[in-house]
Amino acid sequence: MSENIDYINYSCYFTVFREGEQFVSCNALSMVISGEMELNDGVHRQMFRSGDIYLVRKNQLLKFLKKPGEEAEFKSLSIRFDDEMLNEMISEEQFILPERLKMPAFIEVSEVKHLKYFMESLLQYKDLLENKSPELALLKQKEALILLFGHDHSLKNILFDISDPYKIDLESFMQKNYHFNVKLDRFAYLTGRSLATFKRDFEKIFGTAPRKWLLEKRLKEAHYLLKTGRRASDIYLDLGFENLSHFSFAFKKQYGLPPSMLSV
Known part of the structure; x- marks a missing residue:
């Protein structure tokens, strides 16, 4: 409570x-x-x-x-x-x-x-x-x-610094913070951009939409961690997924097998 x-x-x-x-x-x-x-x-x-x-x-x-x-x-x-x-x-x-x-x-x-x-x-x-x-x-x-x-x-x-974040390098920020579970408008705000400008700048840099990039980036990291012996239940929250079922569904769709089959 x-x-x-x-x-x-x-x-x-x-x-x-x-x-x-x-x-x-x-x-x-x-x-x-x-x-x-x-x-x-x-x-x-x-x-x-x-x-x-x-x-x-x-x-x-x-x-x-x-x-x-x-x-x-x-x-x-x-x-x-x-x-x-x-x-x-x-x-x-x-x-x-x-x-x-x-x-x-x-x-x-x-x-x-x-x-x-x-x-x-x-x-x-x-x-x-x-x-x-x-x-x-x-x-x-x-x-x-x-x-x-x-x-x-x-x-x-x-x-006493209550001003909004100023415009920063988007690529380095996203590479560092992709595993945080926040909405796109939060990422946009923290990089000093409107949501529309964030999406436009993002596609210029990464060549794809933010949501697609975030999902693929998180799943790629998950794939690596599972291969080292980590369990899905131990990593999905740290990678920014809302729940285990969403992670498992997305992982199987991307790699063709459930996360449990990849753990060694």
Whole structure:
């Protein structure tokens, strides 16, 4: 179950849970209360456990895997920072973005003691926040940002960057990120293009339509992994397929045999 409390969210899962679309649309600060959270941005993979805190950056592709512990369900607490609230703080401070900084899709801030105290204190406000107290939620959002900036002032250059992605090299981006389960309009947005321009540029570069290329690219990678002994049930989600049956159907259509017959 998951309870949406404005921009402060308490999550609880009793079984292993993967997010659907792997696109981060909002900056967020999160703490694992129990269980484990695995994050994977395609380059870095990290496991967070009870008490760990991490910051997730907007407009990133990121895979989430939530795992319950042996004796407790998975629980987490997250604060999301929407653009409207960030824009208000930017105006109040008359902040001017000096440059766009490159940062991983997520960073760990578990070592910042005052952030840990703050996140733990939010658990005491759970009843109030569940009753939709917008004034309290906004106050806690701003408090979290002040603590983050107190820890690292350069985080302003990241969290206060609320502009849309700029146009980037489409070929290298897609070769790096084809295994993320996101819609075409997300890929277009992240490469700084409209959907129509993305499709046009894509066909010029790859000589085929985006959906066809994505499917063939993922199936080719699956074919390689299955030949090394990996099982279909272990790889289909990592390659961007919605479910195992869809993967198996597409694989058999492409290669003429089910994935189970290829494993060694």
